[in-house]
Amino acid sequence: MGFFSKDIKTLDDLFVHTLRDIYYAEKQILKNLPTMVSQATDQQLKQGLEAHHRETETHITRLEQVFKMHGVAAKAVDCPAIDGILKEASDLTGEVADKQVLDAGIIAAAQAVEHYEITRYGSLVAWAKMLGRADCAQVLQQTLDEEKATDRKLTTLAEMGVNRKAA
Amino acid sequence: MGFFSKDIKTLDDLFVHTLRDIYYAEKQILKNLPTMVSQATDQQLKQGLEAHHRETETHITRLEQVFKMHGVAAKAVDCPAIDGILKEASDLTGEVADKQVLDAGIIAAAQAVEHYEITRYGSLVAWAKMLGRADCAQVLQQTLDEEKATDRKLTTLAEMGVNRKAA
Numbered sequence: 001m002g003f004f005s006k007d008i009k010t011l012d013d014l015f016v017h018t019l020r021d022i023y024y025a026e027k028q029i030l031k032n033l034p035t036m037v038s039q040a041t042d043q044q045l046k047q048g049l050e051a052h053h054r055e056t057e058t059h060i061t062r063l064e065q066v067f068k069m070h071g072v073a074a075k076a077v078d079c080p081a082i083d084g085i086l087k088e089a090s091d092l093t094g095e096v097a098d099k100q101v102l103d104a105g106i107i108a109a110a111q112a113v114e115h116y117e118i119t120r121y122g123s124l125v126a127w128a129k130m131l132g133r134a135d136c137a138q139v140l141q142q143t144l145d146e147e148k149a150t151d152r153k154l155t156t157l158a159e160m161g162v163n164r165k166a167a
Numbered sequence: 168m169g170f171f172s173k174d175i176k177t178l179d180d181l182f183v184h185t186l187r188d189i190y191y192a193e194k195q196i197l198k199n200l201p202t203m204v205s206q207a208t209d210q211q212l213k214q215g216l217e218a219h220h221r222e223t224e225t226h227i228t229r230l231e232q233v234f235k236m237h238g239v240a241a242k243a244v245d246c247p248a249i250d251g252i253l254k255e256a257s258d259l260t261g262e263v264a265d266k267q268v269l270d271a272g273i274i275a276a277a278q279a280v281e282h283y284e285i286t287r288y289g290s291l292v293a294w295a296k297m298l299g300r301a302d303c304a305q306v307l308q309q310t311l312d313e314e315k316a317t318d319r320k321l322t323t324l325a326e327m328g329v330n331r332k333a334a
Binding site (some may be wrong): 006007008009010011013014017018021079080081082083084085087088091092094095096097098101104105107108111112114115116118119120122123126127130131155158159163164166167 | 173174175176177178180181184185188246247248249250251252254255258259261262263264265268271272274275278279281282283285286287289290293294297298322325326330331333334
């Protein structure tokens, strides 16, 4: 979509645009997760991030399924939000000297990623229903539920010990 | 903080760094909200964003209070995440031709902002408690509760009619 051409004319256009935005975001997240895994020290955090890497592959496949169901090309559009969130994560982890503090920082960075996904999938589910695409909404809801579960798991990991070790 | 100097050595450093990150973010949000208000058509959305503008001023004051309580300078550090989220919001609204669809897009953009704040304040509250700063945690929790309430209000606005008008 061109930035000055007002290409989004309908809610359907906005839905497709946002699908392409999160499609780009998921791919960037997939690329960045291995670095987070390698930087993490806490074993449960490492395993949690590895599990989320596998989940992210599924989320990408599900998006491709939704593109197909909706009859549009599976294309990615630039997503400055996720680029910024991941840049901040990488800047931050580069600044942390202590391994335990780094784990606390990685959890916070991963939760910023999760919250971005939660908000985007939340909008997508609502718009899919409004567009009469209950089938697409159902597929997107599965991913939304998994993103929320990952966010809760990260909170639990932080509360269970990562923050205490860092303090 | 310098990007290559590993300036974050303790959880306290991470806490202060993140306070400065969200301090920058809140100021950028304050600057961007009037544009969102002027672009919105739905009266309830307009009023909701105006109310959030006043709330954001309070959030900035609260952060300055926390800096003071914690005995550190109220400084802002660059926050590429909020820059990216706000750039995406501005790119998107520039691409939407229809006013009702624009309202749906503004709600989604505002919710992306809220979720970023929710995740950062969530980490800050947890870290403040771990650092024995229940006083700071309590002030930050007030803002966290307000950000969550704003996110819920935006969902209600979308469900109550904005998405339907856009469809």
